[in-house]
Structure formats: structure tokens, C-alpha cells
Amino acid sequence: xxxxxxxxxxxxxxxxxxxxxxxLAGGTDAxxxxxxxxxxxxxxxxxxxxxxxxxxxARQDEGGDILWIGACTTISEISDSDILPQGLRQGAHAIGxxxxxxxxxIGGNICNASPCGDTLAPLLSLEALFVLRSASGARTxxxxxxxxxxxxxxxxxxxxxECIHLSTAACAWTSAFRMIGNRNGxxxxxxxxxxxxxxxxxxxxxxRSAVGSVAPIPLRLPQLEEALVGKTLQSIQxxxxxxxxxxxxxxxxDVRSTATYRQxxxxxxxxxxxxxCAQQDATAREGAAE
Amino acid sequence: MNLQFVCNGEAVRIDxxxxxxxxxxxxxxxxxxxxxEGCGRGECGACTILxxxxxxxxxxxxAGKLDGRNVLTIEGVAEADGSLHPIQEAFLDKGAxxxxxxxxxMVLSTKALLDENATPNVDEIEExxxxxxxxxTGYGKIVDGVLEASERLAQGSxxxxx
Numbered sequence: 014x015x016x017x018x019x020x021x022x023x024x025x026x027x028x029x030x031x032x033x034x035x036x037l038a039g040g041t042d043a044x045x046x047x048x049x050x051x052x053x054x055x056x057x058x059x060x061x062x063x064x065x066x067x068x069x070x071a072r073q074d075e076g077g078d079i080l081w082i083g084a085c086t087t088i089s090e091i092s093d094s095d096i097l098p099q100g101l102r103q104g105a106h107a108i109g110x111x112x113x114x115x116x117x118x119i120g121g122n123i124c125n126a127s128p129c130g131d132t133l134a135p136l137l138s139l140e141a142l143f144v145l146r147s148a149s150g151a152r153t154x155x156x157x158x159x160x161x162x163x164x165x166x167x168x169x170x171x172x173x174x175e176c177i178h179l180s181t182a183a184c185a186w187t188s189a190f191r192m193i194g195n196r197n198g199x200x201x202x203x204x205x206x207x208x209x210x211x212x213x214x215x216x217x218x219x220x221r222s223a224v225g226s227v228a229p230i231p232l233r234l235p236q237l238e239e240a241l242v243g244k245t246l247q248s249i250q251x252x253x254x255x256x257x258x259x260x261x262x263x264x265x266x267d268v269r270s271t272a273t274y275r276q277x278x279x280x281x282x283x284x285x286x287x288x289x290c291a292q293q294d295a296t297a298r299e300g301a302a303e
Numbered sequence: 304m305n306l307q308f309v310c311n312g313e314a315v316r317i318d319x320x321x322x323x324x325x326x327x328x329x330x331x332x333x334x335x336x337x338x339x340e341g342c343g344r345g346e347c348g349a350c351t352i353l354x355x356x357x358x359x360x361x362x363x364x365x366a367g368k369l370d371g372r373n374v375l376t377i378e379g380v381a382e383a384d385g386s387l388h389p390i391q392e393a394f395l396d397k398g399a400x401x402x403x404x405x406x407x408x409m410v411l412s413t414k415a416l417l418d419e420n421a422t423p424n425v426d427e428i429e430e431x432x433x434x435x436x437x438x439x440t441g442y443g444k445i446v447d448g449v450l451e452a453s454e455r456l457a458q459g460s461x462x463x464x465x
Contacts, residue, residue, distance in 0.1 A: 016321035044363040110434020115357045198433030
């Protein structure tokens with residue numbers, strides 16, 4: 014196996030264009046795939062040592078103020094960041110174990126494109142933008158348009174994920190994430206859910222929500238958002254959520270769960286995430302009153 | 304690929320396949336067999352090492368990533384004269400070791416925790432050890448061992464300061 018270790022993004026995209034190699038970031042998914050014989054790449058391009066692909070920074074973009082996240086930023090760094098929104102941090106923290114979070118990267122979680130990836134629903138609920146780069150240039154894709162199926166994305170041959178852009182405005186809303194797995198540590202989500210709310214005096218002014226593992230790709234829930242905007246967060250009942258969520262999701266039976274259980278989980282986890290936001294909002298307002 | 308890194312405080316220079324697992328390089332090239340292979344897919348933590356002070360699974364780390372890094376394995380935890388680290392002593396005294404296969408990983412995850420947080424509570428200990436499976440102890444005695452190690456280290460640094 015050829016193992017290439019570029020030190021710049023330009024070098025990486027050139028190598029990717031010429032070698033058709035497989036990108037290696039943290040390696041926590043790739044090593045398992047290789048060990049189990051799911052893939053046997055002729056060439057690995059290890060982008061983990063490229064400094065320009067790491068970090069979390071406030072930056073200015075043509076579109077306004079953003080938080081920039083390099084694709085090779087580790088899941089631990091996302092989880093521990095004090096400038097990223099709560100929902101994304103909670104999603105990162107739900108992944109694997111400390112050992113896996115110290116190696117795995119957010120770019121890897123995105124490009125692996127598993128329907129149950131725990132950063133994906135939070136990223137959709139933040140309307141994250143993904144910057145894809147090849148030797149011939151860069152393009153920006155909305156997170157909700159990036160995934161095309163289980164393990165499938167819009168990434169073309171020769172393209173890699175360079176960074177994630179979050180609008181600073183969307184990051185200032187109140188967000189939360191919930192997942193259920195078989196146990197707390199190391200569990201893969203049976204369903205995960207994320208909400209991001211613009212609140213004013215406890216009333217939902219705007220909402221973005223997403224769920225994972227209930228369709229071939231992580232899904233936004235526009236019907237739910239439409240149903241809840243204008244409502245007081247504290248007044249929302251579990252029963253308000255069922256119809257608009259059921260209208261959007263299409264879960265299946267598989268090794269980790271059943272379709273019926275996943276339907277129940279999607280409703281309950283969205284509710285729990287909303288109640289987490291209610292708690293955060295109450296705490297913030299108490300703090301502001303003091 | 305020629306790799307240069309620090310392993311257990313010593314500079315190492317080796318020529319290995321960069322796509323080899325660090326677990327295999329440690330055991331088969333460097334003869335450091337304290338690092339164990341359990342599941343080989345990142346679920347059990349028996350192969351845990353510290354990379355630049357942070358716990359990682361050496362079964363999911365490729366050798367090509369080691370260049371310029373700092374590795375600590377269980378062999379580097381005890382003193383050079385062979386006397387055990389306070390974490391190892393506390394594990395023995397509290398019965399946190401039964402078959403011992405998970406112990407190197409448990410000790411290293413504990414070391415990473417206590418280096419960051421000298422006085423963890425039980426929740427923090429369980430969180431820090433959530434990537435290390437033990438089939439013998441039921442974990443209770445391991446948590447006791449970590450609490451004991453935390454106290455001994457605090458006592459040691461107090462004695463040292465006095």
C-alpha cells in the first residue's frame with residue numbers, strides 16, 4: 014500500500030487528483046474498514062498532519078461572520094470547544110469513547126456519511142456549509158444537500174472536505190442534541206436528534222431541527238419547524254410533535270433497532286432536546302436578570 | 304517509511320510500513336507487549352496508549368501518524384528502577400486487577416485523566432474509562448483504584464512539596 018502524507022491542502026488535492034487514493038483523516042472508521050476487508054485501498058492519503066485543516070476560529074467570510082472548523086479537527090476538540098454551540102458539542106461528545114474522540118475528526122464523521130453520525134444532525138440544525146476542494150478549485154455545499162445515501166455524498170473524485178462554515182448568527186441560538194444507543198459509552202445511535210431555536214421571551218421565533226438514523230440520510234424536519242414556530246417552548250407537548258415528525262421520517266428495521274421503536278425515539282428525542290433548550294433558556298434568563 | 308518519535312521518554316528511529324498498526328509496531332518491532340490487542344476495532348480499549356498525553360486506540364492508529372509524536376505505553380509508566388507508579392500500586396491494593404488483560408489500558412486512561420484532573424469524582428472517572436472494557440471486575444474496584452490513586456498522588460505531591 015502506498016502511504017502519502019502531504020503537508021499542505023494543495024499537495025493533498027494534487028495527490029488525490031493523480032492517485033485516486035483514499036483520504037485518511039483520523040482513521041477510526043478507515044482502520045476498521047481495512048481490518049475487516051471492506052476496503053483495500055492501493056493508496057492512502059493521510060491529511061491528518063496538515064495544520065491548515067485543523068482548528069476552530071471566528072473568521073469573516075463574504076457572507077458575514079462565521080465560525081470556521083477545519084475538517085481534521087478532532088471530535089474531542091469539537092466536544093471541548095467553548096465557542097461552538099451546545100448541540101454540536103453534545104453530538105461530538107456522544108461519539109465513541111475518549112480514545113476514539115481523540116483520533117476521529119469531524120471531517121471524517123461527515124464524509125463517512127453514516128446515517129447515524131452524531132455530528133450530522135447538529136450540523137444540519139446549524140445550516141452548516143461544507144467547503145469541498147479539488148486541484149481545480151473549491152465549491153460550497155449546504156450540509157442538507159451533501160448526503161445522498163448511506164455512506165454516499167456529493168463528493169466527486171479528486172475532491173476532499175476542507176472545512177465547515179457555521180454562521181455566527183445561527184450559533185448564537187439555543188441548541189441541543191440527544192441520542193439513544195444501547196449504553197452510554199461507545200454506543201452507536203439508534204436515533205439521534207438536534208434542534209436549534211431562536212428564542213425571544215421563551216417563544217420560538219425560528220427553528221432548525223434534524224434527525225439521524227430514520228432515513229438513508231440525516232433529515233431536516235421542515236414540517237415540525239413550521240408547526241412549532243410562534244409557540245412558547247414551555248407549552249409544547251410530546252403529542253404536538255408526533256404528526257409533523259412522522260410525516261418526514263422513514264425508518265427501517267436493522268441490526269440496531271426497529272422502525273417502530275425509531276419512530277418513538279425520534280419524537281421523544283426531539284422533545285428531550287427541546288426541553289434541554291428550555292432549561293438553557295431559563296438559566297440564561299435567570300443569569301441576565303441577576 | 305522512516306519514523307522518528309519519542310516512546311516512553313526515549314527517542315526512537317525505525318523503518319516500518321506506514322500502513323502498519325501502531326499496536327503491531329509496538330508489540331512486534333519494539334517488543335513492548337504490555338499493549339494488548341482485544342477487539343482490534345476500537346471498542347475495548349485494551350490497546351490504549353497515550354499519544355501526546357491523550358488516550359488513543361493503538362489498533363486504529365497507523366504507524367505513519369507517529370512521526371514527531373510522543374508515545375507512552377504501560378512500560379513507560381513505572382519508574383526506571385521498576386518501582387510501580389502510584390496508579391499501579393493503588394490498582395493492586397484495591398483489587399482492581401483480576402485477569403489483567405485490560406489493566407494496561409485502564410492504567411493509561413487513568414493517567415490521562417489524573418494528569419488533567421487530579422481530583423475526579425465517580426462520574427468523571429466512569430466517563431474517562433468509558434472506552435475501556437473489563438470482563439472481570441464489574442468496574443467497582445477499578446473506580447476505587449482510581450480514587451485511591453488520586454488521593455495518593457495528592458499526598459505524594461504534598462509530601463514532595465514539604
